[in-house]
Amino acid sequence: MEVSERTDIVQWLMKNLSIEDPVEAIHLGSLIAAQGYVFPISDHVLTLKDDGTFYRFQAPYFWPSNCWEPENTDYAIYLCKRTMQNKARLELADYEAENLARLQRAFARKWEFIFMQAEAQVKIDRKKDKTERKILDSQERAFWDVHRPVPGCVNTTEMDIRKCRRLKNPQKVKKSVYGVTEESQSQSPVHIPSQPTRKTTKEDIRKQITFLNAQIDRHCLKMSKVAESLIAYTEQYVEYDPLITPAEPSNPWISDDVALWDIEMSKEPSQQRVKRWGFSFDEILKDQVGRDQFLRFLESEFSSENLRFWLAVQDLKKQPLQDVARRVEEIWQEFLAPGAPSAINLDSHSYEITSQNVKDGGRYTFEDAQEHIYKLMKSDSYARFLRSNAYQDLLSAKKKVSLGRAASPFLALLTFACCLLLV
Numbered sequence: 001m002e003v004s005e006r007t008d009i010v011q012w013l014m015k016n017l018s019i020e021d022p023v024e025a026i027h028l029g030s031l032i033a034a035q036g037y038v039f040p041i042s043d044h045v046l047t048l049k050d051d052g053t054f055y056r057f058q059a060p061y062f063w064p065s066n067c068w069e070p071e072n073t074d075y076a077i078y079l080c081k082r083t084m085q086n087k088a089r090l091e092l093a094d095y096e097a098e099n100l101a102r103l104q105r106a107f108a109r110k111w112e113f114i115f116m117q118a119e120a121q122v123k124i125d126r127k128k129d130k131t132e133r134k135i136l137d138s139q140e141r142a143f144w145d146v147h148r149p150v151p152g153c154v155n156t157t158e159m160d161i162r163k164c165r166r167l168k169n170p171q172k173v174k175k176s177v178y179g180v181t182e183e184s185q186s187q188s189p190v191h192i193p194s195q196p197t198r199k200t201t202k203e204d205i206r207k208q209i210t211f212l213n214a215q216i217d218r219h220c221l222k223m224s225k226v227a228e229s230l231i232a233y234t235e236q237y238v239e240y241d242p243l244i245t246p247a248e249p250s251n252p253w254i255s256d257d258v259a260l261w262d263i264e265m266s267k268e269p270s271q272q273r274v275k276r277w278g279f280s281f282d283e284i285l286k287d288q289v290g291r292d293q294f295l296r297f298l299e300s301e302f303s304s305e306n307l308r309f310w311l312a313v314q315d316l317k318k319q320p321l322q323d324v325a326r327r328v329e330e331i332w333q334e335f336l337a338p339g340a341p342s343a344i345n346l347d348s349h350s351y352e353i354t355s356q357n358v359k360d361g362g363r364y365t366f367e368d369a370q371e372h373i374y375k376l377m378k379s380d381s382y383a384r385f386l387r388s389n390a391y392q393d394l395l396s397a398k399k400k401v402s403l404g405r406a407a408s409p410f411l412a413l414l415t416f417a418c419c420l421l422l423v
Helices: 006-016 022-034 072-083 094-106 108-126 130-147 159-166 200-218 223-240 258-267 269-275 282-286 288-300 306-314 321-336 347-359 367-387 389-396 403-422
Strands: 039-040 056-057
Touching: 006 022, 022 039, 022 108, 039 130, 056 130, 072 094, 072 108, 094 108, 108 288, 159 321, 223 269, 258 306, 269 282, 269 389, 282 288, 282 306, 282 367, 288 306, 288 367, 306 321, 321 347, 347 367, 367 389
Parallel strands: none
Antiparallel strands: 039 056
8 A cells, every 4th residue: 555745645635625725735634634544654643744754545444434433442452462563663652551551450350361362363463464464553553543542632533422412323333343252262353344233132121221210210400490509609609709709808918908917817707707607517617717606606505515526537537647546546435435525416327337447446437427417517506506696796797997007098198199289
């Protein structure tokens, strides 16, 4: 099979397709190359280059129009086959070596079968003429460059996920490049027809019916409800996004207003900050000041052990490994052991699981107990806190902003202007 240069391909396109602009012909040729109908004989990147690279036309068997969808088993056989041939032109690229290692781990149980298939293909290849073998190797490489492209290159065989869901292309079926199955032994290489698809059985239809019934019973949200939820979330948090709503008070690093620092020094939460605690239980747990206020409220009701247990478990997850066992024992003795000074209320199932986990103490020993306590606080303590006078007082409190300091930049500017007028 003869080879061609880029200029030959461009001229052929301009002549046969009546293209007047060479740039348009180059672009069209690059698209054809990206699909694998034309490929460079010594490069994995399928495009037309202006550097004297030689190109070859792909054999019709490998054309993408044949609706190929090769499986990873075929790709593993191809890569394994190349490693068995000590030739520089067949040496694996770095990304191919990584793919081979990943496939070897994925197909560890049937790697012996893959290796045997690759050996059989190599033996058959060696019986062919040298020139024919070189051409076949380049065609096979170009085929896999289309279906397993170089990282960073566009995968032209990818299908839009919405089209995949519609199942409007029944002709595109999975078929083996080498025509092998797990039960078959050595076969001829690439030029054999694919195996016929298996007929649908009654069991397959029953499975499909079961699957479709399960899909019908699924709880699916309407797009209108999803949109309403997203809009509500955005409207709720828009005032906390400094890219949309200017911070109030303003950032002292880009303005002369130091009110923000004064508020931080006073350790009194702003009205905006307190309002955010009411959005969700997670918001108050994320905020150090919010946790302190919530803990103070629980202490006033003599029920702070749940929050203290939750915080202790959170702290346990950050402890050095050498301190984990000691800290697990301390938490157990304080909150869960018989006669514990700050006993928490756990259901029997969570307590039994936690008791077993304590024997082999780790960072996640109290995971089940923590989740149970979290749900209790969210449904009971947190709701009472939002209704309490303590939270309502914080929410209605006026932000204490020092008017003197806030107005100082304006007064300074006014004084400077007056001086200029007097001069």
